[in-house]
Amino acid sequence: MGSEGGQGTGREPDEAAGGGAERPAFDTSVAHIARVYDYWLGGKDNFAADRAAAEQAIAAYPDIVFSVRANRAFLARAVRYMVGEAGIRQFLDIGTGIPATSNTHEVAQSVAPESRVAYVDNDPVVLAHARALLTSGPHGVTSYLDADLRDTGRVLSAAAETLDFSQPIAIMLMAILQHVDNADNPYAIVAALLDAVPAGSYLALSHPASDIEAQAQGELARRLNQTMAEKVTLRDRAQVARFFDGLDLVEPGLVRVPEWRPASEAEASSPAGLWGGVGRKS
Ligand SMILES: C[S@@+](CC[C@H](N)C(=O)[O-])C[C@H]1O[C@@H](n2cnc3c(N)ncnc32)[C@H](O)[C@@H]1O
Numbered sequence: 001m002g003s004e005g006g007q008g009t010g011r012e013p014d015e016a017a018g019g020g021a022e023r024p025a026f027d028t029s030v031a032h033i034a035r036v037y038d039y040w041l042g043g044k045d046n047f048a049a050d051r052a053a054a055e056q057a058i059a060a061y062p063d064i065v066f067s068v069r070a071n072r073a074f075l076a077r078a079v080r081y082m083v084g085e086a087g088i089r090q091f092l093d094i095g096t097g098i099p100a101t102s103n104t105h106e107v108a109q110s111v112a113p114e115s116r117v118a119y120v121d122n123d124p125v126v127l128a129h130a131r132a133l134l135t136s137g138p139h140g141v142t143s144y145l146d147a148d149l150r151d152t153g154r155v156l157s158a159a160a161e162t163l164d165f166s167q168p169i170a171i172m173l174m175a176i177l178q179h180v181d182n183a184d185n186p187y188a189i190v191a192a193l194l195d196a197v198p199a200g201s202y203l204a205l206s207h208p209a210s211d212i213e214a215q216a217q218g219e220l221a222r223r224l225n226q227t228m229a230e231k232v233t234l235r236d237r238a239q240v241a242r243f244f245d246g247l248d249l250v251e252p253g254l255v256r257v258p259e260w261r262p263a264s265e266a267e268a269s270s271p272a273g274l275w276g277g278v279g280r281k282s
Contacts, residue, residue: 026124031228033179034123038098040068045098045125053227060219063271068175070272071206074257075174076102078204078278081250081261082170083111086280088202090169092159092193094120094149095176099132104172105142113139118159122148149176150184152192168200175274177243178208179230190243199281202250205243206257206276210234217273240275247279 026032031053035046039054046054058064079102082088089112093104096119108115119133119142130144143162147154156165163169171193180186194203208217221232241254252260257276262268 031224032123032125033224033228033230034098034121034126036224036228037068037175038100040065041072041100043098043100045129049227053224056223056227057220060223061213061216061273063213063216063273064220066271067208067273070256070258070270071175071274071276072101073267074206074260074274074276075104075172075204076107077261077263078172078276079104079107079170080111081278082202082204083108083115086202086250088168088170089115090163090167091115091117091172092120092155092163092169093117093172093174094155094193095174095179096121096126096133096144097175098126099129103133105133105136105140109137109140113137116141116162118142118162119144120147120149120155120159122146149173150180150189152189156193156196165196166198168202169197170202170204171197173203173205173243175206175208177205178232178234181231181233187242187245194247194281197281201281202278203244203247203281204276204278205240206274207240207243208232208234209236209240209256209273209275211236212256212273212275213271235275237275240277244277244279246281248282250278250280253277 028047029049031049035050036054039046039051091104091108105117127146133144134142136142141162145158177186217234221234224232254275254277256272257274258270258272259268260276
């Protein structure tokens with residue numbers, strides 16, 4: 001995808017993602033989190049408005065570029081744990097993002113090729129990349145749904161076309177719930193998703209923190225909220241822990257994302273302003 005674009009640039013939707021003849025137009029003059037995040041990760045799927053917002057955020061909190069990499073690494077470690085140690089074979093990954101390193105299906109299917117992954121995002125640029133998310137190995141399945149996390153009924157009914165809800169499922173909410181403000185009751189959304197899956201299922205979640213590098217991250221959020229389409233609500237550790245209510249937290253619990261089962265001490269000590277954890281429904 002080109003990195004320069006004018007207002008109203010459109011993309012053909014991916015046929016395999018259920019797209020029809022419609023061309024989803026998107027306004028490149030407004031920054032969106034999927035593209036801002038892509039810029040922080042060093043990707044090329046972003047436009048001038050995204051880069052400007054991303055740079056303003058970097059100026060407020062320079063460690064954001066380490067933070068997002070640590071988040072992707074946490075995602076990969078959490079998936080590897082859930083497939084390799086917990087025996088999970090089904091994933092509902094909501095807030096997929098633009099494909100980057102170690103996408104959920106790649107990590108899961110590298111351990112268990114039969115793994116099934118249902119991806120969900122509401123950004124048209126992610127939809128335009130859906131083909132890259134649907135490159136499952138011959139033994140597994142991936143699907144992509146263009147939907148809003150807040151519409152849990154639609155998310156769950158569409159996911160049921162790919163996933164078997166009588167068997168354990170890992171629900172993944174990586175760096176997305178900060179875009180659900182309190183008025184939309186994020187705790188009820190997570191509870192509705194967890195209600196739909198059987199015992200033995202997992203929740204893997206990361207969330208930008210209001211109590212790590214509080215001043216710098218607060219300023220980052222303030223700047224993003226002035227320009228970006230999706231607003232940001234930072235939450236503290238106790239508020240993030242509430243998403244795991246009723247679940248058994250896997251060791252080491254809710255920690256800064258690089259401290260969750262790191263591969264090395266160097267990895268554990270990376271700067272990162274997100275809380276992350278994995279919980280099991282019993
Ligand atoms: C910061 S990115 C995180 C991407 C990926 N989960 C990761 O951790 O690397 C957040 C993603 O959530 C998506 N998103 C934000 N709000 C959403 C909503 N209400 N419904 C569905 N997707 C949403 C954005 O489009 C974006 O792709």
